[in-house]
Amino acid sequence: MYYLGLDIGSSSTKAALVEIDSGKSIGVVQEPKQEMDIYAPKNGWAEQDPNDWWLHSCNAIKQLKKKYNITRAQIKGIGISYQMHGLVVINEAGKPLRKSIIWCDSRAVEIGNQAFKDIGGETCTSNLLNSPANFTASKLKWVKDNEPGIYKKIHKFMLPGDYIAYKLSNTINTTVSGLSEGILWNFKAGAVAQFLLDHYGIDGKLIPDIVKTFGFQSVVDKNGAKESGLSEGTPIYYRAGDQPNNALSLNVFNPGEVAATGGTSGVFYAVTDNLSVTECARVNNFSHVNYEKGKEARIGKLLCINGSGIQYRWLLNNLNVSSYDEMNHLASQVPIGSHGVCVIPFGNGAERMLNNKEIGTRITNINLNNHHRGHLCRAALEGIAFSFVYGMEILKSDGIQAKVVRAGNDNLFRSEIFTNTVATLIDQDIEIYNTTGAIGAARAAGLHKGDFESFGKSIMDNDFVMTYKPNKDKAPYLKAYTKWKQELELILNNS
Template sequence: MYYLGLDIGSSSIKVALVEITTGKSVGVVQEPEKEMSMFAQKNGWAEQKPDDWWMHSCNAIARLKKQYNISRTQIKGIGISYQMHGLVIVDKEGKPLRKSIIWCDSRAVQIGKDAFTSIGEEKCASSLLNSPANFTASKLKWVKDNEPDIYSNIYKFMLPGDYIAFKFSNTINSTISGLSEGIFWDFKNDTIADFLLEHYGIDKALVPDVVDTFGLQSVVDEKGETDSGIAAGTPIYYRAGDQPNNALSLNVFNPGEVAATGGTSGVVYAVTDNLSGKESTRVNNFAHVNYKQSLPRIGKLLNINGAGIQYRWLLNNLAVDSYDDMNQLASQVPVGSDGVCMLPFGNGAERMLNNMEIGTRLVNLNLNNHQKGHVCRAALEGIAFSFVYGMDILKSDGINIKVMRAGNDNLFRSEIFANTVATLIDQEIEIYNTTGAIGAARAAGLHEGDFDSYGKLVEDNDHVMTFMPFKDKAPYLKAYENWKAELNLKLNNK
C-alpha cells in the first residue's frame, strides 16, 4: 500500500509514491517535462492558471500509476506541498475568477509597505510576526482595489495547495500554517488576523475553513476520482507550503533544527518556539507544520536570492565544462581565495540586506597572480559566507542552531561550500537525498502522530553523508571577516 505526495511548483508538478510501511520512495514523476509558463502582463507580474496545476497533477498521477503498475485502491492517503504565497480566488461554483497571482509577483509590494506603516511595526511584529509585505493578503487587497468586479464575485480565496485539495474533494479549507504564510494569522490571539482584514476591507467570510495540517482534511469525491484516477474516499491527510514541507522532508520539527537549500536561490529555515518578530523586515516567520498554540513551532525563513544562480552564471561564462570542473579548480586554491572576494547578491533586492540591490561584486583580483580557480573558490566562499551572514541574523532573533540538514542539491554537493558553512557555524551538516513530493507523501502518514518513526524513515532511506566542522577555524574566520568588510563597504556606500 502507498501514500501519494504532490509538490505543486511554479515550474513543474512533481508526484511521488512511497511505501506506507517502509517510507521508501517507489518513484517520482514530473509534469510537464518543460517548465510551466507564467503570464506577465506587466513587469513584475507573474500569474499562472490554477487549472493547469490540476491538469499536470492528473497527468503525473496517471504516468506514475502506469509506470509502477499501481491501482487507484492501493493509494491510501494524499499529502500536498505547494508554492507559497500564491492567491487563488473562486466563485460559488469553485471556478477560478482569474489567474493565480503567484509568489514571485511583486505588484502588491507598496500595498504591504503602506499597511506596515499604517498598522505599525510593533503591532505587525507581535501579531503577524511579519510585515504584510507582498504576501497573499496584500495580493487580495490589490484585486479589491484594481478589479472590483472580480472581487465582488469571490466566494473564497485559497492558497495553491488548497485549490489542488479542493479539486480532489470539492471541499474548501486551509491550515494555520498556510494562512500564516499569507499573513492572515494573528499569533498573539491565535486566530484569523481580523485587524488586517479590517485594514484591507476584506470580508472575513472569504477566509476558508481551518483544518489541522496533519489529519483528515477531506476525501476524494467522484469528480476527483474521474479527473485524477485516485479512488473516491481516499483521504487527504496533509498540506503545507514548500519551505515548511522541505523542512519536514528533512526531519526538521524542533527548536534549533535548521533546514537549508542551495539551489538557484538559498534558503535557511530555522524552527523555534519563540514568537519573536524582531527581524520581521528581514526574516519571514510562519507557523511550522507542527504548530500548536500549546506548543508553538515557528519557522523562520531567510532567503538569499543570489546563491546558486551566481555559480551557474560562472559555469555559463567561464571556459569550463561542468560544476565538477569548477569545484576541482576551486579545490586547488587555499581558503580565502588568496584575497579574491565575491559578493553573490546579483539576483535582485535582498530582503536580508533590507531590500538593497547591491549586485554581484568581484574584488581584489590580481591579473598577474589569480586564475579562474580563484574566481570559482571566491564564488563558492561568497555564497557560503552569505548563508553564514543570514544565520547570524537568525541567531540575533533568538535561534540557537543545534543541527543543520540540507538536501543533496547543487551547492551542498560542493565540499568547499558545505565545509565552509559547517566550520563557521560550528555545526554538523547532514545531507539527505529527498524531494518535497516524497516528503509530502510520507507526511500523509503523520496523521497518526508518530513523529519518532518518521525521523527513522528519513534517516534510513535518505541520509547521504555528514559534513563535520574543521577544528582549524582560523583561516575560515579570517576569510569571512574580509568578506564582511567588503559587504559593509558596499552597504555603507563607501
C-alpha cells in the first residue's frame, strides 16, 4: 500500500509514491515535462491559472500509476506541498475568478510596506512575526483596491495547495501554517490576525475553515476521483508550503535544526521555539508544520537568497562548457580564494537579506593574463557559498544557533567545493539526503498517526547520502570570505 505526495510548483507539478510500511520511495514523475508558463501582464507581475496546476496534478497521478503499475485502490492517503504565498480567489460555484497571483509577483510590495508603517512595526513583529510585505494578505488587498468587481464575487480565498485539495475533495479548508505564510496568523493571540484584516477592510468570512496540518482534512469526492484517477474516499492527510515541507522532507522539526536548499535560489530554513524577532526585514517567520496553538512554539525562520544557483546556471550557459560536472572539475583545479577573483552573485532581482537592494552580479579582480574559466567557476561557487554564510550570520543575529544542517542532494550541494566551503565557514556538519518535496509530502501523509520517530528513521534509512564535515584548516576559507565580504559591503555602502 502507498501514500501519494503532490508538490505543486510554479515550474511543474511532481507526484511521488512511497510504501506505507517502509517509507521507501517508489518513484517520482513530473508534469509538464517543460516548465509551466508564468503570465506577466505588467513588469513585476507573475500569474498562473490554478486549473493548470490541477490538470498537471491529474496527469502526474495517472502517469505515476501507469509507470509503476499501481491501482487507485492501493493509494491510501495524500499529502500536498505547494508554492507558497500565492493567492487563489473563487466564487460560490468554486470557479477561480482570476489567475492566481503567485509567490514571485511584486505588485503588493507597497501595500504591505504601508501597512507595516500604519499598524506599527512593534505590533506587526510581536503579533505577525513579520511585515505584511508582499504576501497573500497584501495581494488580496490589491485585488480589493484594483479589481473591486472581482473582489465582490469572492466566496473564499485560498493558497495554491488549498485549491488542489479543494479540487480533489470539493471541501474548502486551510491550515494555520498556510495562514501564517500569508501573514494572516496572530501568534500572540493564537488566532486569525483580525487586526490586519480590519486594516485592509477584508471580511474574515473569506478565510476557509482551519484544519490541522497533520490529520484528516478531507476525502476525494466523486468528481475528484473521476478527474484524478484516485479512489473516491481517499483521505487527504497533510498540506504545507514548499519550504516548510522541504524541511519536513529532511527531518527538520526541532529548535536548532536547519534545512538548506541550493536550487535556482538558495534557502536556509531554521526551526526555533522563540517568538522574538529582530530581523523581520531580512528574515521571514512562519509557523512550522509541527506548530500547534497552545503548545511550545515551532517557528520556521526562512532566509532566501535569490542570486544563488541561477548564477551558476548562467555560467553554464555562457562559458562554453557542457555540464555542471565539467564546471566543478575546472573549479577544482583552482585553489581556495580563486587567486583573488571574486563573484558577488546577486543578479536575480532585489535581495531581501540585503534589505531589498538590487545590486546585481559583480565579477571583480580578474587579471586577463592569468585568470581563466576555472577561476570563474571556483569564484562563482565560492561567492554563492559565501552568500549562504552571510545569511547564516543574519540568522544567528536573529537568535538561531544551528545544531545540524541538512540539505537535499540538489545541484549546488552536489558540489564538494560549495558544500565544504559552507560547512567550514559556519563550522557545522552538513548532512546530505536524496529526497524531494513530493517524497516528503507522501511520507507526511503517514504523520496523521503522530509517529515522528518512525518518520525520521525512514528518512535516515532510505535517503541519507553522506556528511560533509568542516575542514580543519579554516584560515584560507576565512581569508577568502573576508575579502568577499569587504567587496559586498563596499557595494552596499555605495548603492
